[in-house]
Amino acid sequence: MTNTSPSPALTLKEILYGLAIHDQVRTLARQRGSLEHLFVLISFGDLLGVPILPPYYSLRLLPFVVPLINNWKRRLLRERDLMDAIF
Numbered sequence: 856m857t858n859t860s861p862s863p864a865l866t867l868k869e870i871l872y873g874l875a876i877h878d879q880v881r882t883l884a885r886q887r888g889s890l891e892h893l894f895v896l897i898s899f900g901d902l903l904g905v906p907i908l909p910p911y912y913s914l915r916l917l918p919f920v921v922p923l924i925n926n927w928k929r930r931l932l933r934e935r936d937l938m939d940a941i942f
Contacts, residue, residue, distance in 0.1 A: 888930070891923060898912075898920055899913055
């Protein structure tokens with residue numbers, strides 16, 4: 856049987872990551888999601904009845920946005936409360 860415990864250097868690296876930048880990474884991921892949500896809303900808001908861009912530009916962006924539409928709809932229709940904004 857071999858011992859598969861992580862090395863002390865790897866453990867120290869993970870601890871320092873958790874102490875130093877984990878919160879920043881989570882915040883940046885949340886901001887990226889918000890900006891992505893806003894981009895899809897501006898680009899394809901006409902699906903919800905919010906015509907912001909002319910249809911020509913929306914159709915040009917369609918191949919890039921198709922993979923994002925399912926996640927966008929799920930985030931848009933998700934119930935939210937005050938605690939979501941805080942955490």
